[in-house]
Amino acid sequence: MASYPEPKTLAPDFTAPVVGGDYSTPTDLKLSSLRGQTVVLYFYPKDDTPGCTKQACALRDSWTKLTKKAKLFGVSIDPIKSHEKFIKKHSLPFPLISDEKQEIVAAYGVWVEKSMYGKKYMGTERTTVVIGPDGKIKAVLPKVKPEEHLEALLEVI
Numbered sequence: 001m002a003s004y005p006e007p008k009t010l011a012p013d014f015t016a017p018v019v020g021g022d023y024s025t026p027t028d029l030k031l032s033s034l035r036g037q038t039v040v041l042y043f044y045p046k047d048d049t050p051g052c053t054k055q056a057c058a059l060r061d062s063w064t065k066l067t068k069k070a071k072l073f074g075v076s077i078d079p080i081k082s083h084e085k086f087i088k089k090h091s092l093p094f095p096l097i098s099d100e101k102q103e104i105v106a107a108y109g110v111w112v113e114k115s116m117y118g119k120k121y122m123g124t125e126r127t128t129v130v131i132g133p134d135g136k137i138k139a140v141l142p143k144v145k146p147e148e149h150l151e152a153l154l155e156v157i
Helices: 050-061 063-067 082-089 102-106 145-157
Strands: 015-020 023-030 039-043 073-078 096-098 111-116 119-124 127-130 137-141
Touching: 023 082, 039 145, 050 073, 050 082, 050 145, 063 073, 063 145, 073 102, 082 096, 082 119, 127 145
Parallel strands: 039 073, 073 096
Antiparallel strands: 015 023, 015 096, 039 127, 111 119, 127 137
């Protein structure tokens, strides 16, 4: 069972490579440098897979509405090169964070045991975390479905 950060507690800080959106070249991002703004971290399993693409494109299509309310970042364990291809292929306007060492997914409780066709493996749970301008967890949207993610996110930000 995943152990997400509790609402009203300080969000686990991290420094990780990010690309896309305001970051035209890969840059190291420190989460705490975004204090003063609402930040959305949406964790997803893998670049360019059907569910992740559906989720990313829904966020892309509502980008104008979202940017007025929060800084949005996708987070997966894919490398920066994979993120760059995903961003280009689907014209994603927001940045993607690479967590190849699985440190961020572990800190946020979304690195979990999964099962497909009876085979168990470790992977990223599709979960979104909203962090308030004070750096504290405002909301956790666990196990969101790609087609319901955008609506649930807009309700909490």
